[in-house]
Amino acid sequence: QEREPTSLKKILGLEEILNVNIWRASLAELLGTATLVFALDTIVISSIETETKTPNLVMSTMVAIIVTILLLATFPISGGHINPIISFSAALTGICSFTRAAIYIMAQCLGGILGALALKAVVKSSVEDTFSLGGCTLHIVTAGPQGPIVIGLETGQALWLEIICSFVFLFASIWMAFDERQVKALGRVAVCIIIGIVLGILVFVSTTVTATKGYAGAGLNPARCLGPALIRGGHLWDGHWVFWVGPAIACVAFAMYTKIVPHQHFHVLER
Template identity: 30%
Template sequence: MPTRRYVVGRADEATHPDSMRAALAEFLATIIFVFAGEGSVLAFDKMYKGRTTDTSTTPARVVMVALAHGLALFAAVASSMNVSGGHVNPAVTFGALLGGRISVIRALYYWLAQLLGAIAACLLLRLTAGMRPTGFMVAYGTGELRCMILEIVMTFGLVYTVYGTAVDPKRGSMGTIAPLAIGLIVAANILVGGPFDGGAMNPARAFGPALVGWRWNNHWIYWVGPLIGGGLAGLVYEYMIIPAVEPAHQTHQPLAPEDY
């Protein structure tokens, strides 16, 4: 059985119930992730409102935000993995698309669901917290190019982890810890990238707060960087790590392209 295939999609895929269920799972999982992730930023700002010192890049803030993102993504991926593959990120979907794991139609559905989920989460935060979403921004003196490269590197690590734990046909029992591994790599990367550009690794995560909070400074970085990093990770893992032909003694059933 081939490990990959590149297709636009079946004629009935756009209206197939499985596609609808998968898109809904991505929509709800993205709401869970973005609500907790962006909510942690707003909660920290709420707790320290009125302080005379700048708390935007304190160690406590970075750790709190990283932990919230890691735990929320763990839950979001775990709750949607059996339905949609648990992408919760346009960069992950892009990597899977370039790797031949999903069709173009399914990818378009996922992207739309993820963006709408991020917007819905930020609207809920605006309603419940009464605060304008903060989103992401480049730290003073860092530079856009450096931050774009940082996003490429961090997202490469994220999507490479997704492939190694959730996509690789030889993953075996490793698939059971995929949501945890994915959440941990995101938390770890935020500890690295948080002080520089926030550590997005996810265009949807950046787009929701930017639209609802209307903060567009340096926004292009959070699309270009993650998509390049995710795409590279998908191609590298597919063509350099996963064998082109499954070995005859394969005991674990590969994940079908339409399921991831």
């Protein structure tokens, strides 16, 4: 099957801005991201509150499960993005138009804020303080032996980690969801489980490998970082750009990779 050359107009898809269905579908993105942020942040807080020696493991397992479930829940309505990284890379690789991606990302950001508000309503302010509302922090200010000190990761290192983890996320899981033949071969449930597990492992790895208190691990979802940062403010804004710029760079690198790599598995064809 021949693909006609995609014009710029089609790539941008500006006419989709008037498509009411996209706006209705974006509601699923909004509520999905709100649910995700509320669930993720309560999981972060609960895991650390729990008296266990391996809070990171508990956290990662539950992140994997909740992400899988929410992707399955929103897939039939909006395509199951609930993450600006997925929407942006989907637009870059031609899965959906840039207009739709922009609408989705806006909805996801709103959802992130909604989720953070819902969380703020139910936790005590002391818990809110201790865990920064479960948000994405590079470093936190804590009481040291001689006055308050700042502990955490350097911004450069965090940016690198964000780029690498986002690329691994795209390369190891999203790639399968974008490739129609892969989705057909593996099935939708398997793909969503793989995306969830890869995210869970990246959360586990990024929080432990740096071995740095104050750094909350790779964000891997700018919308979920934006919500707590807006609601709680303060040190959550420090280096907040990292959680947007890192994934963006990874998305562009990933889009270039998908253009270079052969689209037909020649190995199979030869036989």
